Amino acid sequence: MPKTIKKIGVLTSGGDAPGMNAAIRSVVRTCAYHKIECVGVYRGYEGLMEGDFKSMNARSVKDIINKGGTILKSARSKEFRTVEGRKQAYNHIKNANIDALVLIGGDGTFTGGMIFNQEFDFPVIGIPGTIDNDIYGTSHTLGFDTALNTVVEAIDKIRDTASSHNRLFFIEVMGRDAGHIALNVGVGAGAEEILIPEEDMGLDRLVESLRRSRESGKTSSIVIVAEGDKIGKSVFELKDYVDENMEGYDVRVSVLGHMQRGGAPSCFDRVLASRMGVKAVESLLAGKTNYMVGLINGEIELTPLDSAIKGKSKINLELLRVSEIMST
Amino acid sequence: MPKTIKKIGVLTSGGDAPGMNAAIRSVVRTCAYHKIECVGVYRGYEGLMEGDFKSMNARSVKDIINKGGTILKSARSKEFRTVEGRKQAYNHIKNANIDALVLIGGDGTFTGGMIFNQEFDFPVIGIPGTIDNDIYGTSHTLGFDTALNTVVEAIDKIRDTASSHNRLFFIEVMGRDAGHIALNVGVGAGAEEILIPEEDMGLDRLVESLRRSRESGKTSSIVIVAEGDKIGKSVFELKDYVDENMEGYDVRVSVLGHMQRGGAPSCFDRVLASRMGVKAVESLLAGKTNYMVGLINGEIELTPLDSAIKGKSKINLELLRVSEIMST
Amino acid sequence: MPKTIKKIGVLTSGGDAPGMNAAIRSVVRTCAYHKIECVGVYRGYEGLMEGDFKSMNARSVKDIINKGGTILKSARSKEFRTVEGRKQAYNHIKNANIDALVLIGGDGTFTGGMIFNQEFDFPVIGIPGTIDNDIYGTSHTLGFDTALNTVVEAIDKIRDTASSHNRLFFIEVMGRDAGHIALNVGVGAGAEEILIPEEDMGLDRLVESLRRSRESGKTSSIVIVAEGDKIGKSVFELKDYVDENMEGYDVRVSVLGHMQRGGAPSCFDRVLASRMGVKAVESLLAGKTNYMVGLINGEIELTPLDSAIKGKSKINLELLRVSEIMST
Amino acid sequence: MPKTIKKIGVLTSGGDAPGMNAAIRSVVRTCAYHKIECVGVYRGYEGLMEGDFKSMNARSVKDIINKGGTILKSARSKEFRTVEGRKQAYNHIKNANIDALVLIGGDGTFTGGMIFNQEFDFPVIGIPGTIDNDIYGTSHTLGFDTALNTVVEAIDKIRDTASSHNRLFFIEVMGRDAGHIALNVGVGAGAEEILIPEEDMGLDRLVESLRRSRESGKTSSIVIVAEGDKIGKSVFELKDYVDENMEGYDVRVSVLGHMQRGGAPSCFDRVLASRMGVKAVESLLAGKTNYMVGLINGEIELTPLDSAIKGKSKINLELLRVSEIMST
Structure with missing residues (x-):
């Protein structure tokens, strides 16, 4: 007993x-x-x-x-x-x-x-x-729910500056092994693409998707990248890739970091x-x-x-x- | 067809x-x-x-x-x-x-x-x-989820002033027929009591609960009241009741109102x-x-x-x- | 010494x-x-x-x-x-x-x-x-600065619902003897009118101003009222006045209350x-x-x-x- | 004319x-x-x-x-x-x-x-x-004022995790040529040190200050670094320096980036x-x-x-x- x-x-x-x-x-x-x-x-x-x-x-x-x-x-x-x-x-x-x-x-x-x-x-x-x-x-x-709100609010702010300057942003969010945060904030913040550890979208598809997005009339874009995304490129490498392989993009990078863990x-x-x-x-x-x-x-x-x-x-x-x- | x-x-x-x-x-x-x-x-x-x-x-x-x-x-x-x-x-x-x-x-x-x-x-x-x-x-x-966060943040602010002055607050939140908001923000904001349309707690029990709460060493209290609470008293009437029937309380009232409906x-x-x-x-x-x-x-x-x-x-x-x- | x-x-x-x-x-x-x-x-x-x-x-x-x-x-x-x-x-x-x-x-x-x-x-x-x-x-x-931000954020939320429903809102903010909060949030939140203790705008001018605002194509309006406004009417009395004397307005009232005092x-x-x-x-x-x-x-x-x-x-x-x- | x-x-x-x-x-x-x-x-x-x-x-x-x-x-x-x-x-x-x-x-x-x-x-x-x-x-x-609030709120969040883990954080804020943001958020967020373009504090004094801070009983620390700080080290280099030269610190880095520019x-x-x-x-x-x-x-x-x-x-x-x- x-x-x-x-x-x-x-x-x-x-x-x-x-x-x-x-x-x-x-x-x-x-x-x-x-x-x-x-x-x-x-x-x-x-x-x-x-x-x-x-x-x-x-x-x-x-x-x-x-x-x-x-x-x-x-x-x-x-x-x-x-x-x-x-x-x-x-x-x-x-x-x-x-x-x-x-x-x-x-x-x-x-x-x-x-x-x-x-x-x-x-x-x-x-x-x-x-x-x-x-x-x-x-x-x-x-x-989890708090982090989603924290991240979405941060991306809303970045969206202001992305729209004002017609820029493409790669934003890294937490998630070394799991894409839960990336997936939800990607939908919640209206990102154009979401890269997660669970699915390999492939660089070609990403490039294709950005091209299509631009043709549809969008002047700015946000791509959410989980820390452990399957493509295996950091946001900095993704920026370099676009800089070298695509014309006419003004690319910026943001790593949201530890602020995602805190807050009320x-x-x-x-x-x-x-x-x-x-x-x-x-x-x-x-x-x-x-x-x-x-x-x-x-x-x-x-x-x-x-x-x-x-x-x-x-x-x-x-x-x-x-x-x-x-x-x- | x-x-x-x-x-x-x-x-x-x-x-x-x-x-x-x-x-x-x-x-x-x-x-x-x-x-x-x-x-x-x-x-x-x-x-x-x-x-x-x-x-x-x-x-x-x-x-x-x-x-x-x-x-x-x-x-x-x-x-x-x-x-x-x-x-x-x-x-x-x-x-x-x-x-x-x-x-x-x-x-x-x-x-x-x-x-x-x-x-x-x-x-x-x-x-x-x-x-x-x-x-x-x-x-x-x-x-619903957004409103819960809006209300909880407002109550957090009221809590600051409640604690600083050792006060009792009756806070009215939306919910004419349903206590969903009141129940969740009551738990989320750490309210001492929650009055909802679905359950009749009765004035006596409320009074009893406030007394117990004070005896346990609490110096300030927050009571969440749904618009349509079953006791059938508005936050203003509740304040009057406590003012008349209980000693030593500094009672205030807040009706959160339409701000609960808006926001990102x-x-x-x-x-x-x-x-x-x-x-x-x-x-x-x-x-x-x-x-x-x-x-x-x-x-x-x-x-x-x-x-x-x-x-x-x-x-x-x-x-x-x-x-x-x-x-x- | x-x-x-x-x-x-x-x-x-x-x-x-x-x-x-x-x-x-x-x-x-x-x-x-x-x-x-x-x-x-x-x-x-x-x-x-x-x-x-x-x-x-x-x-x-x-x-x-x-x-x-x-x-x-x-x-x-x-x-x-x-x-x-x-x-x-x-x-x-x-x-x-x-x-x-x-x-x-x-x-x-x-x-x-x-x-x-x-x-x-x-x-x-x-x-x-x-x-x-x-x-x-x-x-x-x-x-003071914190309260301005708190109030402006609350009014931004109310503006959402005011715009969605083409409503007129009277919003009471703190300030029994001073119009500092009302004046600043009135400008900051884009209010149509601001009633303060220091100036008597007079009911007639308020009514006139609301008429002009509507004629200019605005479908919703916000009027900020300091607690101690010179007109001497509470937001509830102002609502009654408009309800009785002006056609076609859907008037609401909000008293922001103690949440204005708290927060980080x-x-x-x-x-x-x-x-x-x-x-x-x-x-x-x-x-x-x-x-x-x-x-x-x-x-x-x-x-x-x-x-x-x-x-x-x-x-x-x-x-x-x-x-x-x-x-x- | x-x-x-x-x-x-x-x-x-x-x-x-x-x-x-x-x-x-x-x-x-x-x-x-x-x-x-x-x-x-x-x-x-x-x-x-x-x-x-x-x-x-x-x-x-x-x-x-x-x-x-x-x-x-x-x-x-x-x-x-x-x-x-x-x-x-x-x-x-x-x-x-x-x-x-x-x-x-x-x-x-x-x-x-x-x-x-x-x-x-x-x-x-x-x-x-x-x-x-x-x-x-x-x-x-x-x-400027908006950015200060945005940054201070982000640092408040990082402080939560810094305190929970007894960590030292180097946080980079905007300011290539001017320390206005760093100075104000440093005071506003209660940072232990602030590195700005206008003053060369010197690495030795930083190290000394961190030591003193620890001796005074603090278990976590935040150092604000303007992009163009005079010491001429990035937050990453500062982390490396502390990792190599000071014992017992768990050092993290955060670059707040473009979110500082946006928001209401x-x-x-x-x-x-x-x-x-x-x-x-x-x-x-x-x-x-x-x-x-x-x-x-x-x-x-x-x-x-x-x-x-x-x-x-x-x-x-x-x-x-x-x-x-x-x-x-």
């Missing part, structure tokens, strides 16, 4: 994402609601291995629902990948009488958590927090984080372990961590077609 | 909502993509009855994806509710060789469209556009509008009529207009529970 | 304004820079009379430069207007070894400070913080607050007292508190003319 | 800036107000040489006050630097019966205008529009643009020529184009000191 859970720890790990603070707040307050103690772990698995803990009550998470980043800080830990590191973490957890952990992060975070669960039979539940939306078992990860979360991300935090804590209290909470058809559901890690989050290829039609 | 569709009209009707322009753009460009003519109808059914039409091509909808409101303007029409009005509209449509209509709006818009379809056997497809999200057959109406659409609403426009036009081209397009479990699906009108869009009552837990 | 200043207290009083936190941060860090102690006083003069103090160092004001409201909280105090109240405050100050005070607020705050200075020969310097910009001795008060300060307000805080502390250290710091022709200058209180901040009437020309 | 002015042309040239559209609107409406004809010239001097003109009335500039970029488009023209190019432009102007020009742009724009004025004795007035604020004769150029103008820029447009047109009507309008001590004043071009806009070095104190 599982031990009754009286104290829950919560940490954020991996790249930070808007909504992480809202999720921390939800975990802490759901614990308070159920009269359970709650402990914040600083700097992800790093803090777990160092016992960098802080007792938290409902008032500790005041005024953070609308703050980007994570008040618990985040880190990527190499040491936690070793048996010694995890053993050390376990000792700190035991000393602090923590009975279960809520892990907010992405694939790497969940892999660490799953191994830890297996080694020490320690209850863990994951909350998917990453702007990349590349996690199986949830239609939306925390921070959207209402959607705040609500999602609040719901996920409640489900994570109440699942632990109900004896569940080794699951990830996720949004599936509008409901918060559990997916085994195992499947969440191994599964492949699919991009919505319909959006490529919509983008093509919209570029008419 | 249905007539081949060569020209499609598009109109916006009822209250305007962010994303309507993105939907118009999508309808126009999808027509262009399929080499179909497209005609914009001004001021909803009013313009339909007056033949206030404008031919539109792909370039006509340039730079509108990120604009609030509707370039086709909107109106509420009494005359279209009469047989004569609709007959007049039909004549203009025939003269202009319009073969089908895409109707962007809410319940009233769809009711008019369905009757028109029945009377003249004229193909129509609806796109749900309203910030209220009160339409059956879609998890999200156009403008969120990325979500732009993508949704783009997808819905494609589906609406392609459904008409495939011989479908009398349907509404909607988002169901992440996919764009068709629902008979009939069901969309009669069905009841349900609020997510789980959010009331989440809100209660978060107010710990 | 004045006593050497070793410890400075800082408080915020009156209505909160964006930039107050940035000013607190600047006062605290300037103290740290000059190796002076700094004490935060909570809830303005209320906290001064209760000895509600907190020692602050450079790290205490981390991450607040971009937060609306005031972390020291604010209040309006009746008791401080009595000799007993001020005596009580003085005792707390002496016990805490505070040698001087920086007072962030408006006219009322400065009046209290000046009397306190006279009664106890206690060094004080004021920093003008109010969104209303109604203080003599500074071209800009803290929060603009860059201008952050820079201004930082400069003012430095000047306030360094002026005290240089033996100055009973002054207000202010922005005059781009430089931070001192004005005797006396003059700041008695002087009348003038509105820029050129803007009324610009507005009239822009409404062509 | 100067010819009576009956028709005025307006163009935007050089890099686009928020507020240019508001200035165009103001020029057009001031012409309408004074019953003067107005002609928009497309793509700056390029369009002038090609006769790419469009007649504009008060309704032509509807709904553009809040749009970034320039509806008249902008370009940089080499040909206008030749006598032939200018002769060609003059012929088009004569054919179109244009009597005077309003030139919205920066130094290059004004130099072209001054030569044109000298060669053909043709009346011109300049309006300073550039985000860089590097023009003598005005405390603020159009777009701030209220300040809209009001400034409106005032400048009125002054430009009315100065021409009063027989003035070869001047630039500018904001001097809060008033719109004229400066000879000559002085505006030769003069050096000074940065406010007080801000460097404020920044140093704030970094305590």
Whole structure:
């Protein structure tokens, strides 16, 4: 029979994402609601291995629902990948009488958590927090919706200057392995083309598409390029290619960078984080372990961590077609 | 056998909502993509009855994806509710060789469209556009997501002043018949209480809840009130009630009003509008009529207009529970 | 000879304004820079009379430069207007070894400070913080620039819906005694008319102006009304007047309310607050007292508190003319 | 005696800036107000040489006050630097019966205008529009205030992720020859250091400053680098330098790029643009020529184009000191 859970720890790990603070707040307050103690772990698995803990009550998470980043800080830990590191973490957890952990992060975070669960039979539940939306078992990860709005607003601004000068812009957005951001902001910002890791459009088709776009009367164009686009060219290389192979284009480049990760979360991300935090804590209290909470058809559901890690989050290829039609 | 569709009209009707322009753009460009003519109808059914039409091509909808409101303007029409009005509209449509209509709006818009379809056997497809999200057959109406962000940002600002002065604010948000906005922004902005049309919390419970909230150490509070809240008191009456019946509160009131309807659409609403426009036009081209397009479990699906009108869009009552837990 | 200043207290009083936190941060860090102690006083003069103090160092004001409201909280105090109240405050100050005070607020705050200075020969310097910009001795008060942007963004949203429905909107903005906000947002948002406390335009001229505006081809109109407009009618009464006396208008009303006070300060307000805080502390250290710091022709200058209180901040009437020309 | 002015042309040239559209609107409406004809010239001097003109009335500039970029488009023209190019432009102007020009742009724009004025004795007035604020004769150029807010909001977002991961960020902002943007956003975003073209801080002092900042307990840092900083290292080179010479820093780089140029103008820029447009047109009507309008001590004043071009806009070095104190 599982031990009754009286104290829950919560940490954020991996790249930070808007909504992480809202999720921390939800975990802490759901614990308070159920009269359970709650402990914040600083700097992800790093803090777990160092016992960098802080007792938290409902008032500790005041005024953070609308703050980007994570008040618990985040880190990527190499040491936690070793048996010694995890053993050390376990000792700190035991000393602090923590009975279960809520892990907010992405694939790497969940892999660490799953191994830890297996080694020490320690209850863990994951909350998917990453702007990349590349996690199986949830239609939306925390921070994805906010990042889309941040990026679309930045591109709207670039569009002003692109239109004023009749320019072609290659804009790099985040997404090393997944095209979710690129696809959605491409449609949302009215980009002429979208280059993503999942599909190889080929340079020739890109060139052809730009030519057609110009013939249709467009004087400026925006091409969205995911970091890990399949063509395998950076925005700078794409600019060079067009400069050398196409006449009459005034090409510019913009790499949006880290601003995509920050900012106040959207209402959607705040609500999602609040719901996920409640489900994570109440699942632990109900004896569940080794699951990830996720949004599936509008409901918060559990997916085994195992499947969440191994599964492949699919991009919505319909959006490529919509983008093509919209570029008419 | 249905007539081949060569020209499609598009109109916006009822209250305007962010994303309507993105939907118009999508309808126009999808027509262009399929080499179909497209005609914009001004001021909803009013313009339909007056033949206030404008031919539109792909370039006509340039730079509108990120604009609030509707370039086709909107109106509420009494005359279209009469047989004569609709007959007049039909004549203009025939003269202009319009073969089908895409109707962007809410319940009233769809009711008019369905009757028109029945009377003249004229193909129509609806796109749900309203910030209220009160339409059956879609998890999200156009403008709802944007309105949530607009409202949450406004409440974040009010929270600054509420916290600085240890005040209690009653904030009225839109929603005469539906609590979708109130529920989501209540959770998203961390409100202490949420009053909606669907549930009668009762004044006593509200008072009790405010007392508990204060005892837990909170110095400021925000209560979200939907226009049509079940308690049946306006924010001004609620303020008076607290002033008279509770000690030590410095109560203020804010009615957010029409700013909730405007603004650049969120990325979500732009993508949704783009997808819905494609589906609406392609459904008409495939011989479908009398349907509404909607988002169901992440996919764009068709629902008979009939069901969309009669069905009841349900609020997510789980959010009331989440809100209660978060107010710990 | 004045006593050497070793410890400075800082408080915020009156209505909160964006930039107050940035000013607190600047006062605290300037103290740290000059190796002076700094004490935060909570809830303005209320906290001064209760000895509600907190020692602050450079790290205490981390991450607040971009937060609306005031972390020291604010209040309006009746008791401080009595000799007993001020005596009580003085005792707390002496016990805490505070040698001087920086007072962030408006006219009322400065009046209290000046009397306190006279009664106890206690060094004080004021920093003008109010969104209303109604203080003599500074071209800009803290929060004014931010409020202008907040209001203009809200009106841009309302404009979307006004244009879509061909409506006339009366929009009430803050400004009980001063038209600074109304004048600037009126020009900035392209309003057709601006009603302010300083000028009586008269109902007839308003009606005439609306008629002319319509004849010039405009289909929607926005009229900005300061809370204390000279015509003496609320936006609701103005609506009733137009409804009764003018044909063919669809009139709506919006009262923007408290959201105008909050939000992250603009860059201008952050820079201004930082400069003012430095000047306030360094002026005290240089033996100055009973002054207000202010922005005059781009430089931070001192004005005797006396003059700041008695002087009348003038509105820029050129803007009324610009507005009239822009409404062509 | 100067010819009576009956028709005025307006163009935007050089890099686009928020507020240019508001200035165009103001020029057009001031012409309408004074019953003067107005002609928009497309793509700056390029369009002038090609006769790419469009007649504009008060309704032509509807709904553009809040749009970034320039509806008249902008370009940089080499040909206008030749006598032939200018002769060609003059012929088009004569054919179109244009009597005077309003030139919205920066130094290059004004130099072209001054030569044109000298060669053909043709009346011109300049309006300073550039985000860089590097023009003598005005405390603020159009777009500067908006750019500050855009940049500060982006840095606020980066700060979220910097704090969450205890990182050091080098952020490049616009300003090849002038540090106005860097200085103001550095203070406004609470940067630890600011590198500008006007002052050589030296690498050693930067390193020293970062060390001190860390010792004071700061866990994350942001350094603002103007494009043309005096140290002469790009943000990428600075990152490499720290990686090689300092221990324990997790350094990241962000180049904000073209998004700094776009977006809806701030209220300040809209009001400034409106005032400048009125002054430009009315100065021409009063027989003035070869001047630039500018904001001097809060008033719109004229400066000879000559002085505006030769003069050096000074940065406010007080801000460097404020920044140093704030970094305590």
